[in-house]
Amino acid sequence: MSDDVITRAAERLRTAQRTKVACAPVRDLIGDDLDAAYAVQAALTGALITDGERVVGHKIGLTSAAVQRQLGVDRPDFGTLTASMAYADGEPVPLGRFLQPRVEAEVAFVLGRDLDTERCTVADVLRATEFLLPAVEIVDSRIADWDITLTDTVADNGSSGAFVLGTTPVRPGEAVLSDIGMVLEHRGEAVSTGAGAACLGSPVTAVAWLAGELARRGQPLRAGHVVLSGALGPVVPVSGAGVHRARLESLGDVRAVFEGAAA
Amino acid sequence: MNLEALARTLADAAADRSAVPQLSREYDLDLADAYAVQRLVVDARKRARTGVKLGLTSRAKAVQMGVFDVIIGELTEDMAVADGGRLDPGRFIHPRVEPEIAFLLRGGEVAAVAPALEIIDSRYRDFRFNLVDVVADNTSAAAYVLGPWRAADTDTANRGVVMEIDGRVAETGSTAAILGDPWRAVETAARLARATGLHLPDETVVLAGAATAAAPLTPGSTVEARVSTLGRVSFTFDA
Numbered sequence: 265m266s267d268d269v270i271t272r273a274a275e276r277l278r279t280a281q282r283t284k285v286a287c288a289p290v291r292d293l294i295g296d297d298l299d300a301a302y303a304v305q306a307a308l309t310g311a312l313i314t315d316g317e318r319v320v321g322h323k324i325g326l327t328s329a330a331v332q333r334q335l336g337v338d339r340p341d342f343g344t345l346t347a348s349m350a351y352a353d354g355e356p357v358p359l360g361r362f363l364q365p366r367v368e369a370e371v372a373f374v375l376g377r378d379l380d381t382e383r384c385t386v387a388d389v390l391r392a393t394e395f396l397l398p399a400v401e402i403v404d405s406r407i408a409d410w411d412i413t414l415t416d417t418v419a420d421n422g423s424s425g426a427f428v429l430g431t432t433p434v435r436p437g438e439a440v441l442s443d444i445g446m447v448l449e450h451r452g453e454a455v456s457t458g459a460g461a462a463c464l465g466s467p468v469t470a471v472a473w474l475a476g477e478l479a480r481r482g483q484p485l486r487a488g489h490v491v492l493s494g495a496l497g498p499v500v501p502v503s504g505a506g507v508h509r510a511r512l513e514s515l516g517d518v519r520a521v522f523e524g525a526a527a
Numbered sequence: 528m529n530l531e532a533l534a535r536t537l538a539d540a541a542a543d544r545s546a547v548p549q550l551s552r553e554y555d556l557d558l559a560d561a562y563a564v565q566r567l568v569v570d571a572r573k574r575a576r577t578g579v580k581l582g583l584t585s586r587a588k589a590v591q592m593g594v595f596d597v598i599i600g601e602l603t604e605d606m607a608v609a610d611g612g613r614l615d616p617g618r619f620i621h622p623r624v625e626p627e628i629a630f631l632l633r634g635g636e637v638a639a640v641a642p643a644l645e646i647i648d649s650r651y652r653d654f655r656f657n658l659v660d661v662v663a664d665n666t667s668a669a670a671y672v673l674g675p676w677r678a679a680d681t682d683t684a685n686r687g688v689v690m691e692i693d694g695r696v697a698e699t700g701s702t703a704a705i706l707g708d709p710w711r712a713v714e715t716a717a718r719l720a721r722a723t724g725l726h727l728p729d730e731t732v733v734l735a736g737a738a739t740a741a742a743p744l745t746p747g748s749t750v751e752a753r754v755s756t757l758g759r760v761s762f763t764f765d766a
Contacts, residue, residue: 442689443689443753443755445685445703445755446685447703453586454703457585457703457704458701459689459699459700461689465696496699497699497701513686513687
């Protein structure tokens, strides 16, 4: 894949984010070349870092059987999280930064040590995890109508938007991660429900996959990084200002408080 | 309209394991008629009543059906399957299974809580029905399995629910999908029983409603549900 194609795909996505006008998919440029898609993502992240942004971790996507079936894939993908995407429980999240936001509830892993082995085991992940937090991930697509294939979403930084972290850490041994219940509430209704097993059988399995994948790509997970491990239930569109509260069994609650109007 | 004839149609469909067209296609049933048919269908089983089950307790199902009230059906002793037991596929038309929470009521009070599996089997073709159809069909009730009972003070809100079929995760969810918290099923069952003239025996099982979507049951498979902190329950659908 030529550098020119990577640059053009990155430029299309960057323009969509800047102007808040969703763009056409990028598969016309990169086809189904996954390495090219990650190269687009790296180009986008690189530009953010040049602008002074800081990488704070990664998100794992496509972790549920239903979503994998829908996209015709058999593995997860990842995106890169930067500091300006992070919010704390209850902190206002301006809708104006998104194009077509959706929310999902997840387990966030916060690492106390580097995870730089290519064959990363769940034991490695649990040893390296300093604590867990409940999280709401706000996914967003720069691509019009979420008309995405695997390479479209990977190029578009794993459809990352922002994330909200709870503020009370829980030690990894204190939650049976495969079995924790999740409910996402909005206006008093349970709009999404699920359990830990929805994420590749257990969120820790997803993190082990990510650690190996990043180590192979020469950009290993580092101490202090946050990993959003993947949705525990169906994703829900955000229709406007208001609160989405995720309740995660054993981990506690976290609220995404949206303000303003979507772009 | 002869409600007894309608009940016979449904009872025969179950006995012959042969699905029938929706009653609502041909008859103009209201909800009271539908519950009257249900009562006749359950009477026709000539088996002791062991409890009740709730249906349409999840927001997802309510939205899908466009119906926002919960419905009630009856359980009889022949529907009960022992935990870890076996079930004969010959009894069903197109069975599905879903993980639930069960309450044991004694004298109207909750005496115990358990994880449960419910086998549903619509007597209608293609599992297609509207509200009155499914009420008349005893809310698709077919069989149920109760796990070990636990103390009544066990917290049941937002417990993770994982249903595995042959060791693979088939469905995942949370008890929060059941009326927000399955404890609400206790009061809801009492209210619906009163409203539909159903007498709850002194000792009654209440199946609170599904925590996940239902999965199709195929012969030869073993189904296990586990509910976080509550326990697990399983059965094998014979080959």
